[in-house]
Amino acid sequence: MKGDRPVTEIVPLRRNARFQWLWLGSAVSRLGSEFTRLAMPLLVLALTGSPGLAGIVAGARTVAFLLIQIPAGVWVDRWDRRRTLVTAQSLQAVVSALLAALILTDQVQIWHFVALAVLDALCAAFIEPVRDTAIRGIVPTSQLHGAYAQEESRTHAAGLIGPPLGGLLYGLGRAVPFLVETLTFLAATLFYTLAKVPRRPSDPSPTATREDSEGRGMRREAAEALTWLWHRRGLREVTAAVMVLNLLGGAFLIPLIVLVGERGGSALTTGTVLAGLGIGGLAGALLSGRISKLLPPGRLVPAVLTIFGAALAATALPWGAWWPMVPLIFITLSTPSLNVVMNVVIARMVPEAMLGRMGAVLSMGGMALKPFGPVLGGTLAAALGGAATLVILGGLLGLTAAAATLSRELRHFTGHVSPATDDALQPEARPGHAPE
Numbered sequence: 001m002k003g004d005r006p007v008t009e010i011v012p013l014r015r016n017a018r019f020q021w022l023w024l025g026s027a028v029s030r031l032g033s034e035f036t037r038l039a040m041p042l043l044v045l046a047l048t049g050s051p052g053l054a055g056i057v058a059g060a061r062t063v064a065f066l067l068i069q070i071p072a073g074v075w076v077d078r079w080d081r082r083r084t085l086v087t088a089q090s091l092q093a094v095v096s097a098l099l100a101a102l103i104l105t106d107q108v109q110i111w112h113f114v115a116l117a118v119l120d121a122l123c124a125a126f127i128e129p130v131r132d133t134a135i136r137g138i139v140p141t142s143q144l145h146g147a148y149a150q151e152e153s154r155t156h157a158a159g160l161i162g163p164p165l166g167g168l169l170y171g172l173g174r175a176v177p178f179l180v181e182t183l184t185f186l187a188a189t190l191f192y193t194l195a196k197v198p199r200r201p202s203d204p205s206p207t208a209t210r211e212d213s214e215g216r217g218m219r220r221e222a223a224e225a226l227t228w229l230w231h232r233r234g235l236r237e238v239t240a241a242v243m244v245l246n247l248l249g250g251a252f253l254i255p256l257i258v259l260v261g262e263r264g265g266s267a268l269t270t271g272t273v274l275a276g277l278g279i280g281g282l283a284g285a286l287l288s289g290r291i292s293k294l295l296p297p298g299r300l301v302p303a304v305l306t307i308f309g310a311a312l313a314a315t316a317l318p319w320g321a322w323w324p325m326v327p328l329i330f331i332t333l334s335t336p337s338l339n340v341v342m343n344v345v346i347a348r349m350v351p352e353a354m355l356g357r358m359g360a361v362l363s364m365g366g367m368a369l370k371p372f373g374p375v376l377g378g379t380l381a382a383a384l385g386g387a388a389t390l391v392i393l394g395g396l397l398g399l400t401a402a403a404a405t406l407s408r409e410l411r412h413f414t415g416h417v418s419p420a421t422d423d424a425l426q427p428e429a430r431p432g433h434a435p436e
Helices: 017-048 051-078 081-104 110-138 141-172 176-195 210-216 218-230 235-249 253-262 267-294 297-314 325-349 352-367 372-384 386-405 419-424
Strands: none
Touching: 017 051, 017 081, 017 110, 017 141, 017 176, 017 253, 017 267, 051 081, 051 110, 051 218, 051 253, 051 352, 051 372, 081 110, 081 176, 110 141, 110 325, 110 352, 141 176, 141 267, 141 325, 218 235, 218 352, 235 297, 235 325, 235 372, 235 386, 253 267, 253 372, 253 386, 267 325, 297 325, 297 386, 325 352, 372 386
């Protein structure tokens, strides 16, 4: 009966102030990053005339992010998460301000871009896992899908308005996008402070105190996360598919910029074309709930790969500088559903005390080949031109989709934990859970 026990009222997500402050902080931070996502390669191309060097700068950031990912995940599980988030975001603002100062004084050189891109990546490596773990700490399980859908909408809204504004700001002055990015990072720091994210996991293992965790060593803690992933059939195959997707999908930006330039497009034209990613992403985020009910994660992967590859090849059709905007919409129309579904699967499956490490392991797995994407795209664009490079990348994605379809584990992966899989993972390999 209704009066037999107290009923805990769940606050609607829109009234969850801590989540909304967290979301607002990540939204303005992402918007600032989108301003310079276009401005950075445009500036490197203007200074050097080399698509290859523009790819190296982007690749250096990804390499640094990849190398620090696992240590950052372990430290996030050990440290005060609230302090880590605010500190890392503050340092990211300092890095952006330093680059803006170098550009304003006309002293910037190619090694400055590389060094500051690496520092920016080190900050981001701590920000992302803390933000992801914070969502689970302040959002009820029943609202996780809505929370991640809102996160996905944020990402693609920034992708929609960021590139054209970035191109417009770049037209006003080379340093302007970086100055605005600094302001957005400072605003994000304030919003993260107001969010008051949980400092420590709420379900630490009764057999592993904070002192025990710090004394066990980083390798052992990272190995526990790898062991957890290894026993999750299907999730391993998803990680492998995402590795290839990030390699080939991460290679298209520079060839696309080259393609629009070859067709006479300006910086503003390029930014507007890239806004197609945001348009499709916003629509995809709104449709993610319906799509996730139609296709489980294991079937979404090959579908996304197929659509991504076909759309990427279609950008090369000779229909003017503005045409690539249309297929770009279809690329991100498909990806949000997979992102939202997989975020919810991880948030539900992974023990909270291991979320930082597990997020780092999955991110590292997904990004292991990503550093080579910009370098691959820039090198191919320099040798073959933008159009030919985009066709090649699209074809390789199509081949990856075919291979994913043949994987039995991937086809049957639903994101639910089967008793057999749970039994295969013994309690000592499951940090954050007591023996059952």
